[in-house]
Amino acid sequence: MKHCKATRVAGSILAAAVLFAAPAAFAHESHGKATPAAAVKKEQKPWGVAGDARDAKRTIEIAMTDDMRFTPASIEIRQGETVKFLVRNKGKVLHEMVIGDKTTLDEHAALMARFPGMEHDEPYMAHVAAGKQQSLVWTFNRAGDFDFACLIAGHYQAGMVGKIKVAQLTPGAAADLAEGEVRRVDKSAGKITLKHGEIKNLDMPPMTMVFGVRDPAMLDKVQAGDKVRFRAAEQGGRFTVIEIDAVK
Template sequence: MKLLNALLAAALMGVSLGAVAHEGEDHKKKAGPVKKEQKDWGIAGDAKAVKRTIEVAMTDNMRFTPDKIEVKQGETIKFVIKNNGKLMHEMVIGTKKVLEEHAALMVKFPTMEHEEPYMTHVAQGKTGQMIWNFNRPGDFDFACLIAGHYQAGMVGKIKVVAGGK
């Protein structure tokens, strides 16, 4: 029984250390072509098609500024995401359901690596970017899915208005 308790304690320490390790990692975009996969909330955009840049700030008070964004259907947006905090943060676009599922996985597996064109990880004091084409109308969400951040309210809304080109 003592051996089992020692193994469980060691495993728990490893998990908690992993959570801290993820906090400071620099998640640079990997070189190569962007995966263009249609999602409910759009598809990866081309830099040449960008018509507008939206700056988004992230802070350790677990908030985005702005936290409400409106775009027109068909718009390709370049997001410039600035981390003004001392912790790693990220911006992930999706539906509420997809973000909730991903956030739950991040709590269970805090060192899980993930890299998609609709997300960017930004280290403290750094700036990241993401280019996304909102080719479907609707109400979507964005969030920081680092363990605990989503649960603390680090979320925002994107409204894609139909008919714009």
């Protein structure tokens, strides 16, 4: 178990480094939100940190099958994004999804091959019995190329691995946020009317207009009269709000 202890120590050093280095980069992600008192201290891993389901703006379904495959086997994520994975075991034997980097997964896989009955339980893994499903919420606050794998003895070796690419948050990204005020929210139509300032990335002057939304659930967070910051994009000729947050 020397290996596990070493990993934990390395993780703590990493976590401390992140505490000092990261806040500025993510400041806009957390504005207006109180820091929840976590029951268990979340450990920063090179591939991210345990996430809160309420911060997950995206759910990704992952199917696991007895041909030792994940579907999809390749996922793209934006740095800072919290993702809820809905991990479905469509096979007849136990499978698991473990997120990590190749070195860590290789080490754990070797351990699992030596001790097939070993049960790990970390926030970046989901063990799912045949025919069942389980969710896993993870915040990808570090950019990079990571893997996810089923480390059950024989499965990893048979190629049960997927790729996660976390794209770096570009320094210019925050500048794409436009400011506005909510005039109307139409949940049933999935539309929001915003009186907005200049939208630089769309080269659009200030005006009041109707936008579609990437996900109708976004409309639960805002109401008419709210001052907001939002990111909009043109998708298939339709102006769509990609993200929106009320400014407190």
